[in-house]
Amino acid sequence: MEWDSPWGRGFPGWHIECSAMSMKKLGAQLDVHFGGEDLRSTHHPNEIAQSEAVTGKKFVKYWVHSAFLKVDGQKMSKSLGNVYTVQDLINKGYNPQSLKYFYYTAYYRTPCNFTWQALDAAQSALDRLSRFVTDESISAGQINQEIYDNFLAALNNDLNTASAIAILQETLKDKKLADSDRKSTLLACSEILGFTFQKATETLDLSDEVKALLDQRQLARQNKNWAESDLLRDQIAEHGYIVMDGAEGQKVTRKK
Numbered sequence: 001m002e003w004d005s006p007w008g009r010g011f012p013g014w015h016i017e018c019s020a021m022s023m024k025k026l027g028a029q030l031d032v033h034f035g036g037e038d039l040r041s042t043h044h045p046n047e048i049a050q051s052e053a054v055t056g057k058k059f060v061k062y063w064v065h066s067a068f069l070k071v072d073g074q075k076m077s078k079s080l081g082n083v084y085t086v087q088d089l090i091n092k093g094y095n096p097q098s099l100k101y102f103y104y105t106a107y108y109r110t111p112c113n114f115t116w117q118a119l120d121a122a123q124s125a126l127d128r129l130s131r132f133v134t135d136e137s138i139s140a141g142q143i144n145q146e147i148y149d150n151f152l153a154a155l156n157n158d159l160n161t162a163s164a165i166a167i168l169q170e171t172l173k174d175k176k177l178a179d180s181d182r183k184s185t186l187l188a189c190s191e192i193l194g195f196t197f198q199k200a201t202e203t204l205d206l207s208d209e210v211k212a213l214l215d216q217r218q219l220a221r222q223n224k225n226w227a228e229s230d231l232l233r234d235q236i237a238e239h240g241y242i243v244m245d246g247a248e249g250q251k252v253t254r255k256k
Helices: 012-026 045-055 086-091 096-104 114-135 145-156 161-173 178-195 208-222 226-238
Strands: 030-036 060-066 069-070 112-114 241-246 249-252
Touching: 012 045, 012 114, 012 241, 030 045, 030 226, 045 060, 086 096, 096 161, 112 114, 114 161, 114 178, 145 161, 145 178, 161 178, 208 241, 208 249, 226 241
Parallel strands: 030 060, 069 112
Antiparallel strands: 241 249
């Protein structure tokens, strides 16, 4: 993938494309540029060289290079059948925010290993947080400044989301804080991470047929029979209901 040129051997192509696209859509200078760690040695230095040669300005203020994501300890590959989309997770009944929570539990410069068990744990943790901050019996209080400052310090320390999530988890368990203050503090921190929460839906008067389908689906999920689980979810949807899975089991809401 190299060619001779008047300036020596080179690798033209996608490097110049990235500079051209970013300048057209974002301008001559970028605040933050993300990319995988494999782009650090060749692609990004090329972007810098060609962009700054044109503009005479510093191209990027902050570079964020993430380590690779693996699935069950292996490289993601279509041939291995371990490439999943967000829609795949939704089809299996997961809240998409649980994937965000899972990613946050790992520091971006360290490798991250996706497993369904890890996603289950992330969704359970997110459910616990959601139940607390949406509890209407707990009134709003004061944001605990020390916790909030520590949370921001973690994020300002090279986007250490793993430490930030740990602070959330510790705060949720901290019974020394008044519930109202815990709630306000957790909501303030969660907003920065982009989490949104909805109050649990009311109990629905489900037909015996829908209840039977839910029971079958729960058994299929316990047996990790995802194909049958997806089929049953579709059948439940035909009755006008959406199924999401959480720490307390299946949650059912009416289709809007």
